[in-house]
Amino acid sequence: MTELAPYNAAVDAVLPGVRADLEDLVRIPSVSSAAFDQAELDRSAARVKEIFEASGVTDIDIITLETENGTGRPAVLAHRAGPEGAPTVLLYAHHDVQPPGDRSSWDSEPFEPVEKDGRLYGRGTADDKAGILVHAGALRALDTMGELPVSVTLFIEGEEEIGSPTFVDFLHAHRDRLEADVIIVADSTNWKVGIPSLTTSLRGLVGLEVTVDVLEHALHSGMYGGPVLDAVTAASRLIATLHDEDGSVAVEGLHTYDNAQVDYPEEQLRTDMGVPAGSQLAGRGSIASRLWTQPALAVIGLDATSVDRSSNTLIPSCRFALSLRVAPGQDPKDAHEALTKHLLDHAPFGARVTFGGLELGPAFQATESDVMETARQALADAWQAEPVDIGVGGSIPFIADLAAVFPEAKILVTGVEDPDTRAHAGNESLHLEEFRRAILAETILLSRLGR
């Protein structure tokens, strides 16, 4: 405990200022979606710059890229040098936010922070303006303790909520300035209030359109029905081969793991998802693994004749869209190959199966390292509770992009969110004690990385 006392004191000393800066930042409606006033993004980038200036950082640029991949939003890129020979740590967060949504989904004004029952409500209080202030808070706390033990690069993106259109271009354009030994991405969640987490895996994505053709043209279903099945029936039979009897994905060649560290109780899942009583869950293995480390496959669209326009006709062609979530560790290109092979091999009655609309998103699997252990120890010390490794079922493409451009860097995905945060929804909020612990953990971590 005594080793931790100075860290606790330092964080307590800077916390009121950090909290005030967070509230200021939340008051700027920095919605990156093009339908909103983009001048607010300039304002919030400028405010982020001031926040870092107040954290001992002097070398700060605001950069907006325009590339063939899209028009970027202002990013803040800053450096502060540590002692000679110390490692460089890249601290990532984003200053743009989701649109507020319906005012009726909020109990208070979305862009006016309000504290209630230990939580701070407002759009961006957690996702991800708190991430910015965790970084700034750690720098300020370390300042009160003496020298900054590591060199720090701050990269605060302004376009995360619109899919980071110029992110990869930005990484390449500013590669020299972004190069780091350790990357801390403060934009994820913790397992629950009181239990900190590292997010160590993200599933990848294969999106695919499939067309099933059974006839050259439509035919009367009375005259010709029988010897040839219609395309919707053929497509349905093909879709039905994608899962086993128990609902697990049946495509050969897809990786699957059942090694999640936490227990996600079935009752909890039913409540979280709104699964009606009486309906059985699909798949096998632990529930956490079904969400994070096993593949999942869903039909997300289907084109056929609508019921209102239906007639006694054999439908010649049917198109559907598949969304395949790929287990961490598998290249989505390999998963795509396995999926198309399965669909061709299982084409019913020799129906013609063709593909289009391919979309690939990489998965992420953290590599075990000393840095991960140091991070877990810092989380344990800050929370006074054992951290757990968690996965995220969806992909966060920019994390895989970071890993691809900087393969040598150790990537740590941390966060301030908890299951009640409701990022992207009405009544988004930050648990203030968790926020303090997150600043404390990063302060301890940066200090130990410098040793």
Ligand SMILES: [Zn+2]
């Ligand atoms: Zn975010």
